[in-house]
Each structure stands twice: as C-alpha cells, then as structure tokens.
Amino acid sequence: MKKRKIMAMALSCLMVLSAVGCGNGDSGSTSGSAAGTGSSAATNQSSAQAQTGGTEGAEITLWTYPIGKWGDSATVDGLIANFNAVHPEIKVTVEYLDYSNGDDQINTAIEGNQAPDIVLEGPERLVANWGAKGLMVDLADLWTDEAKAAIYESVESACKGSDGVYYEYPLCMTAHTMAINKDIFEAAGAMQYIDEANGTWTTDDFIKAVQAVYDSGQANVGAVYCNGQGGDQGTRALVNNLYGGTFTNAEHTEYTANSEENIKALQLLYDMDGINYDASIVGGDEINMFCNGTLAMAFCWNIAQEKNNLDKINFDVLPMAFPSTGDPKLCGGIWGFGIFNNGDEAKIAAAKTFIDFMANDEKQAVESVKASSYWPVKDLGNIYEGDDLMTEYSKFVPYMGDYYQVVGGWAEARTAWWNMLQQVGSGVDVKTAVEEFVATSNAAANAAQ
C-alpha cells in the first residue's frame, strides 16, 4: 500500500516534470552551435568568387518567414526556377516558417547543427539575435560600394550589427501605417482634420477628429490593444509619434520610452474619449474589428492588411501616417537574407550566389520584391505602375523612421511593452508604469551586451 502511494506521488511529479523538461541538451556541455563562432574568415570571399567558384553541385536550404508571397510555395517555386535557369548547378530546398513558431524551429535547428543556409527575415532576428550571437556569415562582399550607394542609408545601418558587420542583405521594406474608416469619419465631419492627400495629421487634429467621431455616436473609435505582442509596432509608433518621443536612443543601446513626450502621449490616450486600452485583444483582433466596422481606426495596419482583407471590408479605408507634432516617423519592416555559418564554404558561396541573384539581378530583383508585396530597398523605378493601391501606400515609405528593433533585450522589451500598456489601462500611474518598463528593458539590454 505504501509503495503504491509512493508510486502515485512519483507519477504526479513525473507528469509535471516531463511537461516542463525542456532543457537544451546536456547541461554544462557544449550547446550545439550550428554556426560555429563568429563571422568567420572563411566567408570573406568576393561576390564574384561566390558566383564562379565552389558552388558546383551545392545543395542549399532556404527557410523563409511568410513575407508576402515568399510564404507561398507556388510563388517561391517560380522564383527558384528563375534562379536555376541561370544557376542549374545549385539546388535550393525551401522550408516555410510562420511567426508563431518559426523562431523555435530555427533555434532548435541551430542546437541540432541543422541550421538552414539562408533565412529570409528582418534585422531584429538576423542582425540583433543570430548575428549578435556570432552565428551568421559576414556579408561584406555582397555589400559592394555599388550596393552601398544604391541601398537606402537607413536600411544599410539596420543590416549592420553593433560590431559593424553586415549580417543581412536587404530585399524589401515597408512602412507600417494606421488606417481610418473614411465612411465613419466623413459622417462625423472629422475629415476636416485630415490631410487626405498626404495621409498625415497633427496630434491636435487627431484629438479633434477622434472626439468628433466619438461625439457622433461611435463609442469605440480606436483600441490600444495590449493582450500580447502581436502588432505592437502600431502602439509603439502611435505613442512615439504623438509628441515626438523615441523608443530607444540613436545608438540603439538604451530604451528611452520614459521620456516626457512618451508619458504625455500615454496619458493623452488614456484620457481620450473613444480610445480604450484593451487588454483582451492583440493587433490581429484589432484588424478584424476595424474590418468589420466595430472600430473606426486601426493602429496595426499596412498594405498587406488591406490586401488580405479586401473581401471583408465594405467601407472606404484611408491609410494614414501616425499623428505627430512634426514629420511622422513610421515603424518600418526591412526584410532580407542572412546566411548561417554552417562551416561549409561551398554552401556559403552558393548561398551568396542565390542572394545576389534574388536581390541584385536587374530583372529578378523586381520580381523578388513584388513577391513580398512590399517596396524595394533601392530605387528600382516604380515597380507597381498601374497598381493604385500600391501607389497609394508608397507615399508612406519616405516616412520610415529609425529601425530600433536591433536593440538588445528586444524579446523582453516587447513583452514588457504590452504589460506596461496593460498597467496604464488599469489605472496605474503612467510614469510609474513607464519607468518600470524602461528598467526591465534596459536590464535585458545590458544583459544582452
């Protein structure tokens, strides 16, 4: 009887421990670093060399996050067919990731020495995460003087680590905007506060417009969603733009969200009629509620949202820059290629050949960018000529602000951000909540250095 009781208790423990037994292999032993250490000298060969030498019969793997149609196998197969028409000697295998577990898949692959050769994603992962950990190849040879002259400066700086090494070669970019339900705004007489041609408004006009919409009977004008980190670029951009605050310092070494400007912005949003801090929804929910007319504006928006929801929307959507006291500074997305240093020079050379073709080949680059549904990172002319929607959104690209997502401790800071918004929404003093956010985030940033 006693033995049975002990067994029963032991089994209870087992159920819990096996559920959380998620260690990463032998403690104290070497974690399998797929990429070796650092951007090795092995990679310092020229782009020309990469295209001619050592790629014969190479097989490389490309793992891509769902960046537009780069997450669609039919489209990517077409792009790879183009590549193989020029480089039949290189075989490319593709795996499609999603944002809910893509990072886990890659991190697990790194631990198991099975990291992909190429990843298509943004600087926050390629540069600030895997690059900073020394897992990525230095792409300096792709960043020729010609490339540096052609690619926008803000994009170039985002593709470099704090050590000055290029861990990403960019392909496309976008600026995240917000959007309003034009029908509701017109009915409320609030369009007078909007510069419709440029898609901009001042903070004062934003306040007046929201009040007008609220007074017209639309109780839920906008929602500062904070159930999780999904779509948090919208709330960050909103808060930072209202009074010209910043999220980090210019060097991306310290979080600065506790500035007076940001505190004032958070307080303003808390006090405004029609704007709710909503801890029950994330960015995706907010988009759905905007599309079904529950909310009159969406802070989590970009061209992809409008394209993806065309069939659900039965009103006129007007994309807008975030309200600001000066020029708006929009959060951007920059996507490009990074190469994991798997120690195989032939594969690295083949991977560089692939990137060079996809991003630099005169004809292919346009097709590669179009597949992303975003805009090129250099002047390729108007690649969306005749596409009214893309042309409408292209006016926001010049407003792209500092790409601060490469700051250390980003994962912790993102979580701390929506927790801070929840605190503000539940009535905690704004300054107290923001100071706590900055302390948590800076501690994470320091730990990451």
Add this chain to the structure above:
Amino acid sequence: MAAEKKNPMSKALVRRETIAGYAFMLPSLVFFLGFVIYPMVQCVITSFFDATMNREDIFIGLANYTELFQDTVFLGALRNTAVIVIVSVPVVCIFSLWVSSVIYDLKGAACSAFRCIFYLPVVTGSVAVTVVWKWMFNNYYGIFNYVGTSTGLLKQNINWLGDERYALGCIILILLTTSVGQPIVLYVSALNNVDQSLVEAAEVDGATKFQCFWKIKWPQIMPTTLYILVITTINSFQCFALIQLLTSGGPNHSTDTIMYYIYYNAFKLYRYGYGNAMGVVLAVIIAVLSAVQFKLAERD
C-alpha cells in the same frame, strides 16, 4: 524425489516467462525512460544552470531558485494558481458527484445522453472551446455583454478578459466546464458498482437516502474520489492553454499561472534553467498536495 525433478523444469519455465515478460515491456520501458525519466532528470539538473539557446550552459547553483522567490510575477502566478486550484477542485468534485448521483440510475439512453453532453467539452479541442468562449466574452460584441445590456443587468459592456477584476474568474469558469466531463463519467461508473444489496438492506432497516449515500455509497466510491481529486488538482495546477489563448497572463499579470510563466520563460525568453527551476517547484508542490490528499483519504 518427484519435487526435486519438477523444480528445475518450473524454474526454467518461470525464467523463460520472465524474460518474455520483460521483452514485451521493453519498448514501452525504453519510451518511458527516454521521453519521461530522461527529461525529468534533465529538468532537475538544468534548473541549477543558466541554460539558454546557442551557448554553453553555466552552472549557477541555487541562483535560479533564489531569483524565483524574489520574482514578484512568479509569486503572483503562484497565488493565481492557488486560487484556481482552491476554487476549481472542490467545485469540480462536488458538481460532478451531484450530476452523477442524479443521472447514474437513469435508464440507459438518458444516462448516456447526459454523459455525452458533459463529456463533450473534454473531447472537443481546447482551442475550439477557447475560441467560442473568447467570442462569448468579447468586449464589443460578445453574447454575455449583449444579454447583460439587453436585460439591463449591465449598464455598459464589461471587458471580461481585459479587466483584472474579472479575467481570472472567466478563466476558472471555462476551466470548470472543460474539467467536469471526466469526473462525471468516473463517478457514474463508480456509483453503478456500489453493492446494491447493502443499499437495499439499509433501506429496509429504515435508512434515509442521505444515510444510504453517506454510510454506504460514499465509502465505496472513495477511491474514485481520491483519483478525481488528484487528477483535478494536477490539471488545475497545469492550467496553460486557456491562459495562452485568452489572456497571455494579463491583464497586468492577473491571470499568470505557474505553467504559463514556465512557458513564457522557457519558450519566449529561452531561459530554460529558470523555467525548469519553476517546474521543479511546481512538481514539489503537487507531490506534497497529493501526499496530503492520500493521507486524508487514508484517515477517512
């Protein structure tokens, strides 16, 4: 002499059967060792390390445990978990016993129908169940707000999952609906197995229905009750999917549970050592509680 001759034969037979028995056990034993025991041991070992992705683990002794008990979010999660257990375990046990005692002696089809209804949330995917509840609790167009405001019970919409005063209560309510199915099925079976001759004899002797239940049925279904208590306690401690899908621990950490916080540290921040330290603490708590439950049941 005859016995001496027989012994070697039976020993060989026993040995052969024992070997065959172990051979049959081997696949599941290997699986058990590899996928249950090994992770469990790793969990305990890693809890003494600063373990994360893409670098060597660093031995830090008890630092994870020290940090744990200074971490206000963890302590809050511990409190929330305790509230969930304290509320849900008795409610599940009492409610399922009540329902079972009402339906167990119904005619076949009726009893099956009720069992089916109560068991449905168990076999329905937790994600599907959660999505429906999320819609019902929706701040803007959820059915609870609609009914509440339509009938005048509510003056304005309540953000059920976004307001820290209500969020944990909502989680517990959903947990209850998904937790009662299995106990009801178990209790119905247990009540059907009660020796009816004893009940009939007691009734002939003038025992009331309550006396029949308390003096005859209750002791006989005690092992089932103990089992339900233990599994409900463990399930309540391990409440995770609901939190992950509905509130992400918010608002303002009001629905953080230990399991969710373990997940957050291990799979969002990649702090495996810290997450595993929490896992060990949770296992110890559950073991102690299980021991207490066994002890109390033994005394009864």
